[in-house]
Amino acid sequence: MTPSEEPVIHVLWINAGMSCDGDSVSLTNATLPSVEDIAMRAIPGLPKVDFHWPLVDYRVGDEFMEWFFKAGRGELEQFVLIVEGSIANEEIKSEGYWTGFGSNPETGQPITLTEWIDRLAPKALAVVAAGTCATYGGIHAMEGNPTGSMGLPDYLGWNWKSSRGIPIVCVPGCPVQPDNMSETLLYLLQQLTGQAPMIPLDDKLRPTWLFGETVHEGCDRAGYYEQGDFTQIYGTNRKCLVKIGCWGPVVHCNVTRRGWMDGIGGCPNVGGICIACTMPGFPDKFMPFMDEPPGSKLSTEITGHFYGPLIRGLRGITLDHVDKEPKWRHRGRDLTTGYNRPWA
Amino acid sequence: MSTNIEEVRELERERGQVVEMAWDPITRIVGSLGIYTKIDFGKRRVVDCYSTSSIFRGYSIFMKGKDPRDAHFITTRICGICGDNHATCSVYTQNMAYGVKPPATGEWIINLGEAAEYMFDHTIFQENLVGVDFCEKMVRETNPGVWEKAEKTEAPHAGAHGYRTIGEIMKSLNPFEGEFYREALQMSRLTRAMFCLMEGRHVHPSTLYPGGVGTHATVQLFTDYLTRLMKYIEFLKRAVPMHDDLFDFFYDAMPGYEEVGRRRILLGCWGSLQDPDHCDFRYDHMSEWGRKMFVTPGIVVDGRLVTNDLVKINLGMRILLGSSYYNDWAGAGTFVTHDPLGNPVDPRHPWNQTTIPQPQRRDFKGKYSWVMSPRWFDGKDYLALDTGGGPLARLWSTALNGLVDVGYVKATGSSVLINLPKTATKPEAGFEWKIPQWSNTIERDRARTYFQAYSAAMALHFCNKALAEIRMGRAKTWEPFTVPDEAIGCGFTEAVRGVLSHHMVIRGGKIANYHPYPPTPWNASPRDIYGTPGPYEDAVQDQPIFEENGPAKFKGIDIMRTVRSFDPCLPCGVHMFLGNGKVLEKRHSPAMLNMPEETK
Numbered sequence: 001m002t003p004s005e006e007p008v009i010h011v012l013w014i015n016a017g018m019s020c021d022g023d024s025v026s027l028t029n030a031t032l033p034s035v036e037d038i039a040m041r042a043i044p045g046l047p048k049v050d051f052h053w054p055l056v057d058y059r060v061g062d063e064f065m066e067w068f069f070k071a072g073r074g075e076l077e078q079f080v081l082i083v084e085g086s087i088a089n090e091e092i093k094s095e096g097y098w099t100g101f102g103s104n105p106e107t108g109q110p111i112t113l114t115e116w117i118d119r120l121a122p123k124a125l126a127v128v129a130a131g132t133c134a135t136y137g138g139i140h141a142m143e144g145n146p147t148g149s150m151g152l153p154d155y156l157g158w159n160w161k162s163s164r165g166i167p168i169v170c171v172p173g174c175p176v177q178p179d180n181m182s183e184t185l186l187y188l189l190q191q192l193t194g195q196a197p198m199i200p201l202d203d204k205l206r207p208t209w210l211f212g213e214t215v216h217e218g219c220d221r222a223g224y225y226e227q228g229d230f231t232q233i234y235g236t237n238r239k240c241l242v243k244i245g246c247w248g249p250v251v252h253c254n255v256t257r258r259g260w261m262d263g264i265g266g267c268p269n270v271g272g273i274c275i276a277c278t279m280p281g282f283p284d285k286f287m288p289f290m291d292e293p294p295g296s297k298l299s300t301e302i303t304g305h306f307y308g309p310l311i312r313g314l315r316g317i318t319l320d321h322v323d324k325e326p327k328w329r330h331r332g333r334d335l336t337t338g339y340n341r342p343w344a
Numbered sequence: 345m346s347t348n349i350e351e352v353r354e355l356e357r358e359r360g361q362v363v364e365m366a367w368d369p370i371t372r373i374v375g376s377l378g379i380y381t382k383i384d385f386g387k388r389r390v391v392d393c394y395s396t397s398s399i400f401r402g403y404s405i406f407m408k409g410k411d412p413r414d415a416h417f418i419t420t421r422i423c424g425i426c427g428d429n430h431a432t433c434s435v436y437t438q439n440m441a442y443g444v445k446p447p448a449t450g451e452w453i454i455n456l457g458e459a460a461e462y463m464f465d466h467t468i469f470q471e472n473l474v475g476v477d478f479c480e481k482m483v484r485e486t487n488p489g490v491w492e493k494a495e496k497t498e499a500p501h502a503g504a505h506g507y508r509t510i511g512e513i514m515k516s517l518n519p520f521e522g523e524f525y526r527e528a529l530q531m532s533r534l535t536r537a538m539f540c541l542m543e544g545r546h547v548h549p550s551t552l553y554p555g556g557v558g559t560h561a562t563v564q565l566f567t568d569y570l571t572r573l574m575k576y577i578e579f580l581k582r583a584v585p586m587h588d589d590l591f592d593f594f595y596d597a598m599p600g601y602e603e604v605g606r607r608r609i610l611l612g613c614w615g616s617l618q619d620p621d622h623c624d625f626r627y628d629h630m631s632e633w634g635r636k637m638f639v640t641p642g643i644v645v646d647g648r649l650v651t652n653d654l655v656k657i658n659l660g661m662r663i664l665l666g667s668s669y670y671n672d673w674a675g676a677g678t679f680v681t682h683d684p685l686g687n688p689v690d691p692r693h694p695w696n697q698t699t700i701p702q703p704q705r706r707d708f709k710g711k712y713s714w715v716m717s718p719r720w721f722d723g724k725d726y727l728a729l730d731t732g733g734g735p736l737a738r739l740w741s742t743a744l745n746g747l748v749d750v751g752y753v754k755a756t757g758s759s760v761l762i763n764l765p766k767t768a769t770k771p772e773a774g775f776e777w778k779i780p781q782w783s784n785t786i787e788r789d790r791a792r793t794y795f796q797a798y799s800a801a802m803a804l805h806f807c808n809k810a811l812a813e814i815r816m817g818r819a820k821t822w823e824p825f826t827v828p829d830e831a832i833g834c835g836f837t838e839a840v841r842g843v844l845s846h847h848m849v850i851r852g853g854k855i856a857n858y859h860p861y862p863p864t865p866w867n868a869s870p871r872d873i874y875g876t877p878g879p880y881e882d883a884v885q886d887q888p889i890f891e892e893n894g895p896a897k898f899k900g901i902d903i904m905r906t907v908r909s910f911d912p913c914l915p916c917g918v919h920m921f922l923g924n925g926k927v928l929e930k931r932h933s934p935a936m937l938n939m940p941e942e943t944k
Binding site for chain 1: 368369370371372375376378379399400401402406408410413414418422423425427468472473481482526529533536541544545547548549551558559560671700703705706819821822824899900904
């Protein structure tokens with residue numbers, strides 16, 4: 001095959017959700033693999049990948065947008081759609097937009113994110129939600145928010161599947177841990193080129209090998225927990241942080257094992273309470289962040305060698321609650337976040 | 345279409361048509377920005393300009409009623425590249441409201457984190473986002489004549505950076521293929537690792553709290569930071585002279601380039617990096633401790649320092665509407681009538697703002713933006729200050745004030761001296777940033793490179809101070825506090841791209857009002873109620889065009905350079921539109937292949 005005939009997988013990245021672009025920035029921080037490794041095919045078997053990623057793209061304006069229009073018209077055979085940011089509900093008002101990405105050439109008005117999802121998702125090989133905003137709604141879907149924001153599965157449906165039969169791939173994290181993102185992308189590229197089986201996802205659509213354990217299970221302070229040695233102050237010592245607001249015991253995240261980047265940084269392992277930023281219930285079910293989690297009081301007071309099974313049982317109840325989104329993140333014309341709309 | 349007809353049309357356009365052109369979205373920035381321009385190809389000038397945002401998220405709305413201690417965890421999520429600046433500013437605001445002064449070690453850790461943020465963010469923006477506008481691939485496409493000259497022009501500081509010609513510098517900036525481009529990406533990660541040592545995670549920190557930090561302060565922590573810092577300093581000894589060569593070349597190769605992106609000198613800097621020996625976060629001492637910050641606050645108008653007093657800066661803030669999708673909040677109630685010193689606080693001050701969104705169609709003759717128009721009232725005029733992308737205002741204010749002197753960095757009244765010590769393969773190096781003649785595109789970009797050096801040099805000072813604390817056994821990083829039922833607070837710092845303030849009102853132990861003002865609303869604001877355009881609008885408007893391409897292949901590179909020189913950070917996206925004047929032809933972006941031309 002000559003290079004010109006070689007198939008290309010396009011990566012269409014839309015950063016126009018209710019986002020801070022932190023997941024795009026995080027991906028530039030990945031090293032295992034880095035974006036250069038993917039773009040320059042530094043890993044065996046990688047297909048040719050053409051990124052259409054606003055953060056670093058050489059192209060500007062319509063030269064850049066043309067790829068999205070093409071994909072919408074069905075003229076791009078192979079593309080992966082990545083969505084960053086929560087999905088604002090554009091139905092709760094009569095006009096205007098919460099967020100736009102490019103403009104409609106006929107009306108001159110911005111094209112909303114939901115319009116792009118409607119156009120592109122049915123044609124994509126796979127759809128990835130990058131970061132907690134896109135996966136479950138996140139910070140912009142907080143109680144009292146005016147935009148009715150939600151996660152991508154809330155918008156497309158939790159049972160949605162791509163043309164290749166792949167469910168929405170959710171990589172939560174606020175922002176996403178850099179290598180979690182690049183590794184998931186690498187896996188998908190390998191799957192789409194027939195080198196890997198279906199990506200294993202849990203019931204919240206997270207890659208299982210990244211989110212199968214809790215923060216606590218990987219935490220190097222867990223030994224203090226076991227000894228019932230809890231700190232009441234921030235900094236100064238390396239004791240367990242549960243009494244000052246750490247939600248680690250019920251949060252699915254690998255940051256304590258992986259560090260934040262290249263093994264450096266993180267959360268409870270470096271003195272930062274886990275505020276559960278990877279979870280569907282984030283942020284509402286974990287606020288106020290600096291208070292002791294209500295469920296931990298009992299479990300931290302139990303001692304003796306029978307405590308293990310009991311704690312697992314108690315945690316199961318809490319986990320079930322915080323692993324669900326609040327009920328106001330949904331489609332439709334009603335805004336149920338608690339905010340009173342001043343507009344008509 | 346036959347080539348002949350195309351050529352004739354091209355000539356006609358060149359002879360003086362005013363053409364509307366749009367670039368939407370602008371890539372290589374943070375967030376979504378669109379530019380709608382009108383260009384007079386006869387006069388080779390931009391005619392007029394409007395700026396508008398395409399995102400509304402509503403932080404000030406959903407923060408109401410929340411626990412004040414959650415404020416920094418929430419507001420860091422405003423921005424995905426400088427979110428930690430928000431967390432820091434929020435922590436400062438909370439410290440004031442709770443009356444808590446963090447231990448010195450905690451403050452040095454925050455300063456080290458924030459210095460690393462400046463190093464990271466300026467590096468990735470300068471080399472991987474802005475740098476592409478100056479790379480071989482781009483310059484060949486937009487200005488073949490300039491490229492030819494660049495290949496032949498020897499780089500004056502070749503000995504320092506290793507690139508023999510300007511052309512070689514430009515090649516090294518080519519995306520992914522250029523070696524300097526790739527090295528910068530790696531440097532952006534090295535500096536982010538330094539950041540994570542101090543603040544846990546980039547970009548939303550895990551270890552920052554009101555009262556200090558949760559970071560475990562040990563000799564190891566600071567050694568891990570310092571060793572990386574010295575590698576970055578070695579990189580800077582090439583990066584600074586390399587950018588001087590590149591930017592000076594643009595002035596030489598295109599006489600008049602100083603007019604690109606030039607606007608009146610109207611710069612604001614809110615100061616950055618606290619000195620724990622002076623800062624107690626009390627409002628009534630703010631004028632004094634503000635002047636002790638390691639980047640000195642100041643408002644600079646026409647080259648003159650108007651004030652360096654944070655209290656005056658605070659009281660002069662006004663949030664105007666006019667072209668934004670909000671209802672006015674007059675009558676919605678006043679939260680703060682007087683500041684803690686007894687000075688009256690204006691109803692249009694952030695402490696008294698109520699955000700009332702009113703989504704509607706974009707109308708460039710009416711309301712066209714989700715961004716409001718922050719202005720600074722000097723007693724007579726509502727000044728549309730800009731930040732010069734951050735570094736230009738920071739260096740300008742610090743230089744004029746002449747207050748900073750830590751050995752590694754010294755402000756002289758007209759310049760800033762930066763001294764970098766010996767590194768593995770390079771001897772010590774001194775750089776001097778001198779106050780430039782203009783507030784323009786090239787000087788905004790040049791200042792960025794110098795501020796990278798400024799931050800690195802400051803970090804050496806902070807490292808010394810922190811290690812001294814640790815060696816004395818003072819490892820405490822956090823001070824307990826209680827949240828009062830009723831309180832107000834404000835925080836001032838510099839986000840990477842410029843002024844950042846947070847204003848909070850607590851009632852009944854909950855957040856009653858919270859309004860952050862990041863740099864982008866200042867820079868990207870639309871026309872206010874008095875018709876004053878925002879800084880992007882003002883800088884692009886009437887700027888000359890040096891691109892050699894005619895309208896058919898026009899890339900708008902000079903406009904792109906101007907907009908990017910402000911380091912747009914638009915999770916509150918911005919669109920620009922050039923209105924007024926006669927519209928002869930409307931086109932979407934240049935070199936578009938399949939787009940129909942709309943002709944009015």
